Amino acid sequence: EPEVTQTPSHQVTQMGQEVILRCVPISNHLYFYWYRQILGQKVEFLVSFYNNEISEKSEIFDDQFSVERPDGSNFTLKIRSTKLEDSAMYFCASHGHAQETQYFGPGTRLLVL
Amino acid sequence: GQSLEQPSEVTAVEGAIVQINCTYQTSGFYGLSWYQQHDGGAPTFLSYNALDGLEETGRFSSFLSRSDSYGYLLLQELQMKDSASYFCAVSKGDKIIFGKGTRLHILP
Numbered sequence: 001e002p003e004v005t006q007t008p009s010h011q012v013t014q015m016g017q018e019v020i021l022r023c024v025p026i027s028n029h030l031y032f033y034w035y036r037q038i039l040g041q042k043v044e045f046l047v048s049f050y051n052n053e054i055s056e057k058s059e060i061f062d063d064q065f066s067v068e069r070p071d072g073s074n075f076t077l078k079i080r081s082t083k084l085e086d087s088a089m090y091f092c093a094s095h096g097h098a099q100e101t102q103y104f105g106p107g108t109r110l111l112v113l
Numbered sequence: 114g115q116s117l118e119q120p121s122e123v124t125a126v127e128g129a130i131v132q133i134n135c136t137y138q139t140s141g142f143y144g145l146s147w148y149q150q151h152d153g154g155a156p157t158f159l160s161y162n163a164l165d166g167l168e169e170t171g172r173f174s175s176f177l178s179r180s181d182s183y184g185y186l187l188l189q190e191l192q193m194k195d196s197a198s199y200f201c202a203v204s205k206g207d208k209i210i211f212g213k214g215t216r217l218h219i220l221p
Contacts, residue, residue, distance in 0.1 A: 048207040
């Protein structure tokens with residue numbers, strides 16, 4: 001069964017450094033998302049992406065964040081200058097048609113020191 | 114604002130039935146979903162209610178009442194592997210808004 005994949009599974013970085021989290025959505029999906037989950041808390045929406053542009057973003061998704069679909073398979077989340085509070089699990093999700101169930105990747109655990 | 118309220122923890126016995134409630138203060142959403150998340154894992158879709166009423170998927174059922182701003186997830190014949198966190202969520206526009214989750218503990 002096709003699945004969303006994410007790399008790396010874990011990322012440790014120094015405060016102020018840039019990180020890029022990578023996702024490969026399910027191949028025929030058109031809608032892509034990033035969510036984050038701080039340890040012990042709920043999953044929070046960051047951004048949605050459709051037709052090569054951001055369709056919606058939350059207040060968390062400030063100028064430090066950006067997303068890109070550099071080719072036909074990858075979907076990336078870049079954090080330009082990481083802060084301690086960016087430490088969280090970051091999940092990518094995708095689906096094929098509007099209002100379909102979203103399929104989540106296994107997540108990248110980001111630790112900012 | 115938008116919020117979904119769930120109990121933080123529920124405990125039940127293996128083989129029993131448990132109901133996890135979700136009340137919400139939000140409007141204009143497409144449907145109420147339920148996700149399961151094991152420790153260290155990703156949210157996994159369980160059930161979706163677009164309309165009022167009961168949806169059944171194997172051992173799991175979900176219910177929605179828009180007039181009462183209320184829904185629940187019902188788990189039957191509990192197994193130890195059902196120990197996880199369960200999140201209710203609403204689909205609004207392109208995004209999913211999650212509740213804070215209910216930690217389900219299952220006793221043998």
